[in-house]
Amino acid sequence: xxxxxxxxxxxxxxxxxxVVIEGNRISEILEGRVRGRDADRTLKGDxxxxxxxxxxxxxxxxxxxxxxxxxxxxLHPWLEEDIWPLESxxxxxxxxxxxxxxxxxxxxxxxxxxxxxxxxxxxxADVVADSGLRAVLGEGFIxxxxxxxxxxxxxxxxxxxxxxxxLGCSRVMPSISPHAVYxxxxxxxxxxxxxSGELDIPLHVHLSETAEEVKQCRSAHGMSPAEVIDGYGxxxxxxxxxHCVHMTDGDISLLRERNVSVCHVPVSNMxxxxxxxxxxxxxxxxxxxxxxxxxxxxSNNSLDMFQTGKMxxxxxxxxxxxxxxxxxDILRMATLNGYRALGVDGGRLEEGALADIILLDLxxxxxxxxxxxxxxxxxSAGPSAVVHSVIDGEVVMENGRVRNGDRIxxxxxxxxxxxxxxxxxx
Numbered sequence: 001x002x003x004x005x006x007x008x009x010x011x012x013x014x015x016x017x018x019v020v021i022e023g024n025r026i027s028e029i030l031e032g033r034v035r036g037r038d039a040d041r042t043l044k045g046d047x048x049x050x051x052x053x054x055x056x057x058x059x060x061x062x063x064x065x066x067x068x069x070x071x072x073x074x075l076h077p078w079l080e081e082d083i084w085p086l087e088s089x090x091x092x093x094x095x096x097x098x099x100x101x102x103x104x105x106x107x108x109x110x111x112x113x114x115x116x117x118x119x120x121x122x123x124x125a126d127v128v129a130d131s132g133l134r135a136v137l138g139e140g141f142i143x144x145x146x147x148x149x150x151x152x153x154x155x156x157x158x159x160x161x162x163x164x165x166x167l168g169c170s171r172v173m174p175s176i177s178p179h180a181v182y183x184x185x186x187x188x189x190x191x192x193x194x195x196s197g198e199l200d201i202p203l204h205v206h207l208s209e210t211a212e213e214v215k216q217c218r219s220a221h222g223m224s225p226a227e228v229i230d231g232y233g234x235x236x237x238x239x240x241x242x243h244c245v246h247m248t249d250g251d252i253s254l255l256r257e258r259n260v261s262v263c264h265v266p267v268s269n270m271x272x273x274x275x276x277x278x279x280x281x282x283x284x285x286x287x288x289x290x291x292x293x294x295x296x297x298x299s300n301n302s303l304d305m306f307q308t309g310k311m312x313x314x315x316x317x318x319x320x321x322x323x324x325x326x327x328x329d330i331l332r333m334a335t336l337n338g339y340r341a342l343g344v345d346g347g348r349l350e351e352g353a354l355a356d357i358i359l360l361d362l363x364x365x366x367x368x369x370x371x372x373x374x375x376x377x378x379x380s381a382g383p384s385a386v387v388h389s390v391i392d393g394e395v396v397m398e399n400g401r402v403r404n405g406d407r408i409x410x411x412x413x414x415x416x417x418x419x420x421x422x423x424x425x426x
Contacts, residue, residue: 002040004393008033009045009359011349012331012373019050021355024170024393029351043388043395047363049373052347053112053356053391054305055338058204058242058263058293060118060140062098064105065416066298075210075272075299083298086419092123094419099124101412103131104405105303109383112356112391115240115263115293115342117177117204122163129169132396132403134356136342137164138177138204143188150188157195171392173342175202178234180209181217181225186232193233202238202342205229208251209243211275226251235260240341242293244283245269245276252279252286261289261341264333266311267302268295280316281324291338292330309334309378327374355393360385 006019020028070082113134121137139160143150176196178184196203237259316325339347346354364385389397
């Protein structure tokens, strides 16, 4: 069993600690700087903050290859006129390049776990495994009400699950990911809900993202999207529902009754003008597990969870008042709550937890002075402050360098150019 010691770093409470990792878990947290612990490797914590890694609870990682496409549009025109036509031209090498680029960006910006919904997940799972990241990968299920397409989607999901599980990598796990109420048939949703239960894996879905989605759903079904998919069995403690902007009090109560986790996606919501405000105070009072996500880099346009945390706080305070959200709660949403939503035993700096840890430079200008360390992390720090990243007990970034980062960036540039040119894909 490998071992790692992080010697003499400061935690969020201002205490100096030595963190001992054996295998992939934190085995001991010792007060002060404890020198000379026998370990395979030691990271010096002088001048560094040690904290849990960040969890990006809703993204479409490979869409980094579409960053900057279709700007200045609302969600549905953006999807229909720009994104979906390009996605129809994608080959597996485009998606692999986009996923590899996303992994470099996420590791470099402090993310240690992400929840993904996209295509060909079984064909790119090895990219994630090789990067060192922890991830839940879900093949996007879209049948558009067509029975033959639904059967094809089912086969695709099962193929992706087999591909993910064949890696034998405990860091990379499958989910079931029906896209949304307006793209998945009732029978498709029922199959997704049943399969999620059979395999006891997360169900990842977009829910009540725009006013138009809700309007169309009520016109077609006489109910809200949450009520509709609940009727299909798709709301449970395994469900991670992204966006949840246009929700009634009844919807919020329903999600609480079903123990659904809700992922707030503030930057993408603003960029695509979803036309509403996430009702954080009501979700919080209901006791719902709220986590945070970036969405894909085509609608954000980054995978920066520091920015997401800051925007969460600013939007909530702007809409509901300065005391409507606590900084410590934002940090919990970006760490522990995301891990909890995905059923992963991490997101906390405690003995026994999975060793997913980041270290930030306390001498970085954004981290000085130390009046309120949590406030520094949420409102002033960014990716450039992240020095080291440890995932599953392994150092995956050291001194700000992600392995193979330069090669991956060059590959993504070339394949993005190829995709936009449509070489051989029309």
